[in-house]
Amino acid sequence: MPDIGIGDQISTAWWPAAKEQEESTDQVITSATYIPGTPVCDLTFIASRTGRIGVCVAGNWIQASAQNRVFISYEVYLGTSAAGTLVRSARDSFGVSDNGSTAGSLEQGHGNMTMVEGLTEGATYFARVVHRTEAGTTSTVTHRRIIVFPLP
Amino acid sequence: MAINAGSQAYGVDLPPTQYDQDWTTQSPTTTSYVAGQPEVGVNFVAPASGRVLVCLGAGMRTTTAVTSRGVVTFIIYNDNSDGPVVQGASFNSGITGIGIAAISQYSYVGTFKMMSNLTPGRNYYAQVVHRSTAAVAAGVVSIASRDITVIPLT
Numbered sequence: 439m440p441d442i443g444i445g446d447q448i449s450t451a452w453w454p455a456a457k458e459q460e461e462s463t464d465q466v467i468t469s470a471t472y473i474p475g476t477p478v479c480d481l482t483f484i485a486s487r488t489g490r491i492g493v494c495v496a497g498n499w500i501q502a503s504a505q506n507r508v509f510i511s512y513e514v515y516l517g518t519s520a521a522g523t524l525v526r527s528a529r530d531s532f533g534v535s536d537n538g539s540t541a542g543s544l545e546q547g548h549g550n551m552t553m554v555e556g557l558t559e560g561a562t563y564f565a566r567v568v569h570r571t572e573a574g575t576t577s578t579v580t581h582r583r584i585i586v587f588p589l590p
Numbered sequence: 591m592a593i594n595a596g597s598q599a600y601g602v603d604l605p606p607t608q609y610d611q612d613w614t615t616q617s618p619t620t621t622s623y624v625a626g627q628p629e630v631g632v633n634f635v636a637p638a639s640g641r642v643l644v645c646l647g648a649g650m651r652t653t654t655a656v657t658s659r660g661v662v663t664f665i666i667y668n669d670n671s672d673g674p675v676v677q678g679a680s681f682n683s684g685i686t687g688i689g690i691a692a693i694s695q696y697s698y699v700g701t702f703k704m705m706s707n708l709t710p711g712r713n714y715y716a717q718v719v720h721r722s723t724a725a726v727a728a729g730v731v732s733i734a735s736r737d738i739t740v741i742p743l744t
Contacts, residue, residue, distance in 0.1 A: 455639065458703075537688055547682070547685060549700060551702060585703075
């Protein structure tokens, strides 16, 4: 995964297309571990020359009960589906969450951005949004979005 | 329009990133989107790919125990705010404030949305707009800061 050096002529093959996927089907969830839901909000992308990408996840959700946060994150697999090798596991800190209010929450929404590095130039990868609740209580994710774009 | 594999990229293919921000507190009282005063927005040129990343940020609070929240999102126009709307204001593309139905302090968050199928080389205007989720008295829903960054994508 070479860096782009000073004086290098930049080939556009090094800069694959940015991708976005959105899904608005309400996800009523009780899982305390990350799940993709149905339908899955996913996309495939080609890794850039540098092997580095920016990943934005965003969503809207409702934390149904006190202090049981909703988390929305993402996973990246090598290949065109989740059958491939997992190269980025979901983490709470890679996505967005509720604030753990003692009163539950109304619908709210925002996003977050992180970087993934060490991808293989030119290889195809699969990324999907995953979500969970804090303690297995019922909450609702109302909108999910993921954007992947190449970084220098 | 795609930048094809093997073709050489030129500076004009990736126009400058644009940014605007303001700290003037906004107090929306209705569910209709307004640009506020002063307006926060950026003029940008679409890159060769026709794709840009719109990054929004805002600080919002609700100062009484009601369920109303602020919503901050954006509109994209051809040329300027007098031009045709290319992308109307979308609740799901923006930020919705923390809704805890109680007094809250300002919470600063952001979000991201990709715009595609823009015309390469054309001038656009991205304008931040906001509203309340329900009609409220002035000062109940407050927006302390608004910012927008538009980044060209490949």
